[in-house]
Amino acid sequence: MKKKAFDWLYKGLFFIVAAILSGCSQASVDDGYTAGDLSGINHMADSGVNSFSVNGYGGAMTGNTCCIMLPEKWTPELKARIQWEVDPNPNVIFPPLGxxxxxKAYEQHRTKYQQHSAIINIPQYGKERCGLTVHFLACNQVKVTTACSxxxxxxxxxxxxxxxKEPATCPVK
Known part of the structure; x- marks a missing residue:
């Protein structure tokens, strides 16, 4: 009986992994969109990016996250609506876990998290694009690229x- 349960478990896990991986392929979707990876790079020395999303798709700061849908053809009005959460002191030392x-210290620390958002243009791309990478810069600025390199x-x-490093004063938006 246990062997059958494990067979079903392995088959189920296989199909879940296959579905996830196929969802992030560069294959076209019927409505003119293509799936690609979504990743982030933190350029800030003193702050950590806890989480982010672009146009409702969640991204990851480590590795790539599947997926973001981008139109097969770029248009000038194509925007990235980015929301992200920043930990202004990611190197705080906490009392022992548990x-x-x-x-108490974590709850107090978490109250200092900052929520940000921006709407920026997605740069022009052609047939070659490799998902979307969001760069988190000082002064709560962001840049995006679809470059494959x-x-x-x-x-x-x-x-x-x-x-x-965060400058003493940030430019006014």
Missing amino acids: TDEFR GYGTSGYPIKDPLNM
Whole structure:
């Protein structure tokens, strides 16, 4: 009986993984959209990005997250509506995990999280695009790219350095 239960479990997990992986392929969807990975890069030295989303699709700061839907053909009015949460002190040291002191300190720390949003243009792309990468910069600024090359390579369009310090005053938006 246990073997049958494990067979069903493995088959179920296989189909779930297959569905997730196929959902992030570059295959076209009937309505003219293509799925791609959604990832983020934090350029801020003193703040952490806890979470973010673009046009309602959730992204990840480590690795790629499946998926974001982008139109097969770029248009000038194509926008990225980005929402993100920042931890202004991600290196805080907490009391031991699981203690009442930890829970109290964490709740107090969490009240300092900041919510941000921006609507920015998605840069022009052609047939080659590899999902969307969001760059989180100082002064709550963001940039996006659909480039297939990786950050730091010569062909990558966003050149802002990592570990940016927040200036004493930020430019007025």
